[in-house]
Amino acid sequence: MKLFRVYQFLILLSSITASTEVPSYSKAGCEDTCGNVTIPYPFGIGAKCSINKWYVVDCNSSTPYLPALNHLEVLGVSLKNYTVTVYAPMIYDCQNQVQNRSQIISGMDLGRSPFFFSKKHNKFVVEGCATAFISDSIGSTVAGCSTSCRNDTISESNNCFGINCCETTIPHYVKSYKMNFTGLGRQGGEGACGYAFLVDKNSYVEGSFSGKYIATDNGSVPLSLLWTLTDNEFNSLSCCYEAYGFEDELDLGNVTLPYQGCYLPSQYEGNPYLFSGCYVKEECARCRDSGGYCEYLQDNGDDGLKMNCSNYHPYNFESKSSQLGVILGVSISMGLLSLATIIYALYKVIKKTKARRQRKKFFKRNGGLLLKQQEEADPSLVDKAILFTSRELEKATDYFNENRILGRGGQGTVYKGMLVDGRIVAVKKSKVVDESQLEQFINEVVILSQVNHRNVVKLLGCCLETEVPLLVSEFISNGTLYDRIHNGIDEFPISLNMRLQIATEVAGALAYLHSATSIPIYHRDIKTTNILLDDKYRAKVSDFGTSRFVSIDQTHLTTLVKGTFGYLDPEYFQSSQFTEKSDVYSFGVVLVELLTGEKPISLTRFGENRSLATHFMLAMEEGRVMSIFDAMVIREGTRDELMSVANVAMRCLFLNGKNRPTMKEVAVELEAIRMSHAPSVVQPNTGQVIYGEEFATLTYGDSTSTFLSFSNNSGQ
Known part of the structure; x- marks a missing residue:
């Protein structure tokens, strides 16, 4: 298709003649004027005449409006400046004269629209007795x-x-602003007024709105908005044959935004965004008809540019042979230049086509079709997920700079990034995918898109048009629970009260996944590295790459064994049947980590004690469990409190899954213990506690040897 457009370009370039046609500014079959205002494409009067919903113009009583921007009245659209000028409300305040200050407009927000307040074509004006910012x-x-x-x-x-x-002037392009007044009436006396507004420079300087204030009767002023197009929208355009595309960057203060458009040379008029929308200006056409070459030069007059018609034969040669030599030289040079231009244009076309095909290929390979099938089957599962472009996430992560890495795991690498709107996010870059990982990644998107819980990491969207799929989620600032317990990255250790709070929040999140969602969800990889802490040390369960939906009438899920050594349910390891009680077992290991401060698999312990779960259960059996608790826990908790938590952990670690409590029961018990705990209480007694009688009836079997084959792991 692109090659066909280049072929059209060559034909039209060779057949340029004088034309007196009236330029077309709108798509075929669409009106291009409303009253005395021209509405050029990509804007359009009506939904079918514009490039997208933001550019739709309503024409009411010969007056154009932008319905997507709260029906702002359109004064004009400039294809040269890439601006649309609208009437916007002026902000004002009068001392002791405003009856209801809550109704005063204090700013504007363009939200997710493709428009920006133009720094080049607007200025900030304050009139009256006031200081405003x-x-x-x-x-x-x-x-x-x-x-x-x-x-x-x-x-x-x-x-x-x-x-x-x-x-x-405003220093850079902005999407929203708010104005504030200070010192109102300090010099102007009682009842003094202040007015502040962003205003189009030309409308203000030209004096079209003369007098002390330039506002209309309804308190509006002309304001220029810069309009932008996405990559997909620009690639769908057919710039007219003499126009060409350009790419630039918009200054947004702390970040920049790519910006593309169609450019129209000064010799032409019309709409460069339409393939048949450009025509040679009449004065330039007359110059060409006379054998001249028209060019537009800068003029100091009001017109800005002045047409100059130059002669094609500026030299007078004595012989025909020398004239022929010059003509041949010029012709060959022009031919080579034209050939180089055509080759470069073909290269750009082929490069764009190749990149677009590659993105489509990656989208299909990374599960885009699978995601669409999921959406068709149940739109409610993925309707909240946003598809990000690869360009957005490359800029957000500084092209996946090593310095932006937050962590690496079995499913991929997580980077810290900042979106154009300023939001800080975590971008998860999966490992090189195969058929088994495709379903796993799309599964994570589908699961997280329907989960809405304060203790579960929020999914913001995904990107499927890169070599490996990407997940975008909220950024959790305080790292993993594993780092806080085992790597000592805090200036102070985690208190018992904080540990109880974290355990209660994780238990509540798992209870929500098991029973409160529309379809029960088994996480299948609960561990301290998958529990994140925010700036207030609230727990957030993350990494749903191995999670699964379970029908309500199912009691277990039969799969290949997946999970992390040290947290894996022995019953699941032996039978490959995963139940909600398998998540309960993994949580029990996390709870023991919080109590002891030890890793789930340790090379410093020997035999079956290398497994923290087995080490803990043996200590409980032998009545010496207090000896393995973390010193901070013993100092801050009473014996009864610690044994209550230990009992909960012990019940979660029962080898027979049927005897384990549900996560809802665990969450209720931990909340009761946390509420009864007084953080100021210090228990200095670190002696052993004999609790043997309570465990006389418990049988553990010999399946704990399952953990022995994992001794070469560190617990992550």
Whole structure:
């Protein structure tokens, strides 16, 4: 298709003649004017005439409006400046005269639209007796202006130098802003008013809105918005044959945003975003008809550019042979230049086509079709997941810089990133995929898209058009529970109260997954490296790569054995039948880690004691469990509290899964223990506790030897 367009380009380039046709600005079959305002494509009057919903224009009573932007009135669209000028509300405040200040408009937010407030075509103006400043969506001040009031001076729109009026520019493009007034009426007296607004420079300087204030009767001022197109939208365009695409970057302050558009040379008029929308200007066509070459030069007059028609034969040669030599030389040079241009254009076309095909190939290979099938089967499962582009995530992670790595695991590598809107995210880059990993990755997307719990990591979206699939989730700032317990990265150890809170929150999250979701979910890989802590040390369960949905009438799930040594349910390891009680066992190991501060598999212990679960159960049997508890836990907890928690852990670790409690029961018991615990209580007694009688009836069997084959693992 692209090669066909290049072929059309060559034909049209060779047949350029004078044309008096009226330029077409809209798509075929669409109106291109509303009243006296021209509406060019990619904007359009009606949904079928624009490139997307944001560019739809409603024409009511010969007045154009943008329904996607709260029906702002459109004053004009500039294809040259890539702006749309609209009437926007002016912000004002009057001392002791506003009856209901909550109704005062204090700012504007363009949200997820493709529009930005143009720094090049707008300026910030303050009129009246006030000081005002403008701040962006995160509260940072981007511009400010202060006036000096003199009652005998009236500022004019072209004389705004600080007395009753001041103006400044905004330093970069913004999506939203808020204005604030200070010092209102300090010099202007009782009832003084202040006005602040972003305004289109040309409308203000030209004096179209003369007088002290440039607002209309309904309090609106002209404002220019920069409009942008996505990669997919730009690639779908057919720029007219003499126009060509360009790419630039928008300054957003702390980040930049790629920006593309179609450019129209000065010799032409019309709409470069339509294949048949460009025509040679009439004055330039007359120059060409006379054998000249038209070019537009900068002029100091009002027109800006002035057409110059130059002669094609500036030299007078004495002989025909020398003239022929010059003609041949120029022709060959032009031919080579044209050939080089065509080759370069073909290269760009082929490169874009190849990249687009590769993205489609990756999308299919990474489970895009599987995700669509899941969506068709049950749209509620994935309707909250956002598909990110590869370009967005490359920029967010600084092209997956090694310095951005948060951690590596069995399922892939996690990077820290920042999106264009300023959100900090975690980007999970899966390992090289095969057929088995495809279902696993899409499964994680589907599961997390329907989970909404304060103690489960929130999925924001995914990207399937890269070589390996990517998951985007909320960023959890305090790392993993494993690091906090075993790697000593904190300046202070985790208190018993915090450990009880973390255990209770994880238990509550698992109880939610098992029983409160529309379809029960088994996590299948509960461990301290998959439990994250936020800035307030709240637990967040993560990494659902091996999780599975389970029908309500199912009691177990038969699969290949998956999990992490030290946390794996012995019953599941032997039977390959995973039940909700298998998650309970893994949680029991986590609970023992919190109590003892030891790793699930340790090379410093010997024999069957290398397994923390077995080590703990033997200590409980022998009545010496207090001796293996962490020193911080013993100092802060009473014997009864610690034994209560130990009993919960012991019940979770029963070798017979039927005798284990449900996660809901565990969560209730831990919450009761946590509520009864007084953090200020210090228990200095570190002696052994004889608890043998309580375990006289418990049988453990010899299946604990299952753990012995994992002695070469460190517990992760």
